Amino acid sequence: MVRIAGTSEEVELSSGATCRDVLSRALSKKRLKEVVACRCQDQLLDLGSRLDQDCQSLEPVVMTSEDGLKVLRHSAAHVMAEAVKTLFPTAKVTIGPDIESGYYYDFDFERPFTPEDLEKIEARMAESVAADHPFERMVVSRDEAKRIFLDMNETYKLEILEDLDEDSVSLYRHGDFVDLCRGPHLPSTGFLKAFKLTSVAGAYWRGDENRPMLQRIYGTAFATPKDLKKYLAQLEEAKKRDHRKLGVQLDLFSFSEEAGPGMPIFHPKGALIRTILEDFERKEHLRRGYQIVQGPQILRRELWEKSGHYDNYRENMYFTDIEEQSYGIKPMNCLSHMLIYRSRRRSYRDLPLRYFELGRVHRHEKSGVLHGLLRVREFTQDDAHILCRPDQLQDEIISIVKFVQDVMDLFGFDYEIEISTRPEKSIGSDADWDRATNALGQALKDLGLDYSVNPGDGAFYGPKIDVKLKDALGRKWQCATVQCDFTLPERFDLFYTGEDGQRHRPVMLHRVILGAIERFLGVLIEHYAGAFPVWLSPVQARVMSITDAQKEYVQKCLQKLRKAGIRVDADIRNEKLGFKVREAQLEKIPFVLVAGEKEIDSSGLNVRLRGGKNLGMKTIQEVIELIYEEMDEPFKKGGMSYRYLY
Template sequence: MSASIQAKLPDGTVIELESGATALELARAIGPGLAKAAVAAVVDGEVVELSRPLPEESEVRLLTDRDPEALDVLRHSAAHVLATAVREVIPEAGIGFGPAIDGGFYYDFDVPEPFTPEQLEAFEKRMADVAGEGQPFERQVVSKAEAEELFSDDPLKLERLAEFSDDEVISVYRNGPFLDLCRGPHVPNTGSLKHFRLLSAAGAYWRGDEKRQMLQRIYGTAFFKKQDLEDHLHRLEEAKRRDHRVLGKHLDLFSIQEEVGPGLVLWHPNGGRIRHLVEDFLKKTLIEHGYELVFTPHVTQEELYRISGHLEVFQEGLWPVMEDGGDRFRMKPMNCPHHFMIYRAQTHSYRDLPLRYAELGTCYRYERSGTLHGMLRVRSFTQDDAHIFIREDQIEEEYNRLLDLEDYLLKVFGYEYRTALSTRPEKAIGDAAIYDAATERLGSVLKARGLDFEVDEGGGAFYGPKVDILVTDALGREWQGGTFQLDFLMPQRFDLQYVGADNQRHNVVVVHRTLLGSMERFIGGLIEHYGGAFPLWLAPEQVRVLPVSEPSAQAAGALVEELQAAGFRASLDDRDTLGYRIRSGETQKVPYLAIIGEREAEAGTVAVRKRGAEEKQVVMDRSAFVERLAEEVRTRALD
């Protein structure tokens, strides 16, 4: 057997096959069950379809519906099926790209009108037919000239083809009547697509460029299992219900108004109350943990950002220049240089370090209007920012402190999280050995804490490695939480030094760190995490007192006063009927409704309805109620 190939499986077994054998034949050689379950294969690190011949020697992992990579293959294949359906209904529709994305897939079409919901329904039906037909996905390698011929009616595909070099391996895929320019891979045939749904349609610029034509994008999702699709659709519903823009309006927390400007948030009293409570808690905590609070202006000489290098690398994020005579000013995009200037204003000894300067610093960044999103992507934000000045030998201790503090804060707000370590990118400036040694030290800190962290190879900044905290919210979605960024470069640029025990001047190491991120993003995220039902300590309105009828109004008023005197945010609602008041309190997500009728007024009790509690109503002594509230606030209890 001279012509044979060897495929090495993940467990180390090597299987010998005849030359030209495919991944599917490998699966068959292992067993008929696997051959049936296999969806695609990973060959030498690359996901390919089962019909691809294997190279002479390779490492192969077969993918079944249990592997996350297989889901992407299914979803991308679903995009082809969608395009097949759209082309059958609208043969002249131009086709753009159709990738798998987080949570599903999309496909862009060049059509004169936006799609209607009725059209989406029709496409979905047609997709089910295409899937039912089990059309195989057939790969064909073509020359550039052949490809141009095949897609001569498709200007978008021709534009893409024009970017390929002449020796590029160009593949096209056919399923049934539909042909697409695509690198693959796909599932063996359209029959794998059983559980899918088209979700929405929206305009999208060709290649994301605002200057190009607007295409119509259809979003969809697909899963291998029916239950997974149902769970996903349920989560999408829940996400819609918790959308911070919807809740922000409903609960009167914030607004963004055209007259003020896109991406510029107005905090209403209710949102302002929440923000104040978060900031107040944060500042007190920071002071307890050895931070100093500093304040810096919103406008700054551009020169400062020339020294820091941001003028060069961060040009697009800066607001335009404001000229004053010969001086050029910018809105502040970040607080770092200001904190450096504060540090530099004094001489520091090795004994003074670490020095921790914290600021809830408002910054301004130019974001394209198309990328803005409620409170989560804005043009003005207040960063929970700090710069910590340490000696090189203090890196481990300071990172341990940061991780402790972050752990404490995230638990208070009820977030789970994981950590990631970003290592040296190619564009790094300065001594690679120092960078790598520091990265290793950060890795050791994480390991010593027993954290199961992810390594983001090359994901570090050009001036130093960082530790990222990724939080998971109540819907299982991940957000960027804290970032602890080590910096060896800025101390050189800004001359940040300390006098050592040897009486010599040495450069400090800077840690740029945020624990919560910006107040806008953090509180926007909290609104969705809690679904608007803020725990008692953060609720803008904590207790609403409802008299049953006229005779109990006085007792109700007295309870409101008593609660306010004890420091609680309480109000009286005597509008309309009791039923109306209860419903109103519930839809406003007030944590406690305290109902007082004549019986309660006489007995000095109150009928308490706790938001979301199983037991509808509990009668208790007023003093016990106040104590319970105090305890819940003191412990910052989550619901």
Template sequence: MKVIYNDGTVGECPKEEELHVIRHTAAHIMAQAIKRLYPNADFAYGPATEHGFYYDVDLGDTKLSDEDLGRIEKEMQKICKENLPIKSFILSREEAKKLMEERQEKYKLEHIDDLPEDAVISFYQQGEYIDMCVGPHLTYTKALKAFKITQQSGAYWKGDKNNKMLTRINGIAFASKDDLEAHLKLMEEAAKRDHRKIGREMELFMTSDYGPGFPFFLDRGLIVKNALIDYWRELHRREGYIEVSTPMILDRELWETSGHWDHYRDNMYTTKIDDNDFAIKPMNCPGGMLVYKSRPHSYRELPIRCGELGVVHRHELKGALHGLFRVRCFTQDDAHIFMTKEQIPSEIKGVVRLIDEVYKKFGFKYHVELSTRPEDSMGSDEDWEEATNGLRQALDEMGLEYAVNEGDGAFYGPKIDFHLEDSIGRTWQCGTIQLDFQLPQNFQAEYIDENSQPQRPIMIHRVVFGSIERFLGILIEHYAGKFPVWLAPVQVKVLPVSDKTLEYATEVYKAMTAAGIRCVLDDRNEKIGYKIREAQQVERVPYMLVLGAREAADHTVTVRNRDTGESETMSLEAFVEKTVRENKERIF
């Protein structure tokens, strides 16, 4: 694929960069289409992204409808057919400002002001449209063959809530129409699996305008959440973790000591108590440090593995909120491990094995990233190098493949991130392991070594689910709401064919509940076909027991399987034993 670079040269694009170039070019062609339809449009940023492209546009008082998005897409198709050559040129900073002033591009002018005085600025042009950009781009508009505008949303200029809200128009683009069609089918499948839609149908959770970003768990959703927590606790007891619970609101001084007040203040909720500043915790770790410091420790105790299912609050912009995926309040399945430097590799390996076990349990594949020191960080170069090498050593010794994500570590330490892949191929970042030399230093945490001398422990922060709420949302979409028996809010639904078998159905229902099976008796005066469809397709109950006169006479149950749609008749005792075993052993 031929591309044009910002110095005017034309060359062959590396295969791994082709999609980025296609999507970046699509953003420019979309902007040209918008400008033709809305001459007063003023453009901010228009990048390619991992999943497509977008452009943030100031349209004044104009509000776009779905029909308007369709018009923009048709204009893009027209521009592609015109086969306009795409050219590049370079201007000095002053020349660039003059050009943008002539074209009345106020956001581009502001962007230029943010650049160094000696910056040389590149531009790309197709037809009448000119955009400031580093490129590269396709050489002709006709080379863009497969694209679609998908949605619009709001976005603040420069991501700052104090700036003007712009219109963000999103699209997708691919190298071929076949690739685009496959992606559209994936989006269609994703829409069917939307956890917000399924959550409403199955009555798992709700949201309210009285608490945007603060999800309400309904009784059935809480059953699933508690099942995840029970599994988490069982694993952690086995692995030698203790569990603690720390306060939700703590004094500002603690957050200053931890570094959160300086590095995370904009994401924290604050309040005043007794005329002092307090913060609602966005993370559990400072409270975990206070637990560690509550008494002296010997090297013989280390490592100390300390778990906490802590409810944390983080301020997210309203426009970014999304079901259970992006919330302002969630349960973090935290753990903090205090150890010596020599114990770093073995403890990292232990956490990796635990995370691997959990993800395989749910049927997820995953890949690993090592994230290094960000610009906004605390601590010495030596500490960062030692911490990063400790994580790298553990991954290498386990033979795990991993990518390096430069500059994406936490402000207090490098981290290992686990990106799991769901049943339709989407990836989600969930588990993380962060190695921290800074917090023990800030809090002057100590242990007494074998020579009776005080030493500084090293700290691991780690999560497996990440956020239990978000992980539940992922599971809903991964399984399309069809949870395995041990997670299902209703495991069995008893469906009498008529009132004549209601007495036997009640007997079966009592046997189920006595065995600890989550069971519902549907004794409504409805046709059996309707009851089955509702239980199987809407409530997604794993097993439906259809009970007629024959089953009552033989003391059997006809079991309809949710996933296969097939039915099997067996004794009541055999079915109870089977379901109890699936629940206890967490069989998928």
């Protein structure tokens, strides 16, 4: 008998029965029309897949579900590939997976695809959808598959087949298009009602810069036109918020080919925002019992070999030779922190020790993945390493997670949490990995926090908690992380003297709160669309004159506001007031303070907000208190004032 998930039905499983056969006996015709695939235990299947006797539970998959969207988008990738091959027969196909919010397919073609090409491809896809071709699964021998793709001159498919250690493989056909694929797929192309091609980018075959450069066409697909329309509107909003565009508009940072790719250059306003963030971080860490430390930028290669970085992370590092000695430029700060710990004997009474460093690090990222501030080669981490006794581990993890929660609340971020487990390339014993993974999971349970598991994505030395924040558009960004490490303290022979007088091994927690300052700033720019909260704005207020007669008064107001600790500048140009106000709004300055003859007579200023609201006349002291109030607002939830930073 097969139990149908989500119902009270059980269906007898006959020999050769398909998913569709079984579901049709348990679901209404109306409900069955909504089903595009099924899940048997942990396996996602086509509706036409035959079930074996081991299938005890069958879950219908509708298109609006997470699994349903995966099937929909992967099917859309096949329809797109069919369209490309029809319009451009010499193009060679490679791979076309579904991804978050969409799909892509990589092609080898002699010229770049143009926006006009994308329109033609979309139109051809619509023809395939209208034809309602069924997706047919065929299982053939690997040799037969090679023959098929050799006849089609699909060399990339042949390479994939060479790497497969399987006697038989599955192919999918819709219309005249055949592809190598594990599936599953929609019942037919007619189910694809809402799709859009979004962009073209370059991508190396198999991510190897020494292999051919391919063209990657991105697209998206949704269950309904309404969902697609909503997503496309979100994409348009994301373009407006692009931190690379706003970074130039607001004069925050730039990149220069002369300096090198992935090396951001911060202009005065951008550097000031960084400084405000870093000052906040230092104060918060000192308040929570951390000690500020600083390590060197380069360390001997032998040290990186000892830690395991040389074997497991070498391709992401830079090395240099000094006096015939090899040094590694640090991609992480943990080694120096362990050397600080090891510089003297430690007692159980000394622990926990919490070392914090705003550490500049360098990582060799391939040029193809560099992306504004979000993916750079040089960045600063708000890095800390906590060395504690095993009995203190749980409390320390909980304390870090609470720290993350407080900071995310300050910036107005929602977030999701996942635990990433042991990767294939790693060091340490299974027992230590199990202890570390269990400790992270238990801490989250103690806090009553839900989390998902991300198998195989931990650091090479330990599992981790990853916090993925959600910005104003609902996009997810990886920032905070907590990594639990029993291995490096062993490798560096770190110990403390216990209450029993014996040597004991500490546990090390690696953690960041914001992560890379550069990346976090890029996320903040897009989250706030450049309109930073008042406490973080590089210019909080601008005082402007109406005519030359107010120049002297504007300067007096400027001095009073600066003396009060407000970041303010002046605009006394001989321009129309409306023009100057508009410029300040484009620069996202929170307060525009206008001085005319009436304001001079009243010893005040006319206050306008960047959103356009006019608050009218205020005295200088009232303006100061108003700005203070806005600066303090995000901190109130934590029972603090922004001014504690000073």
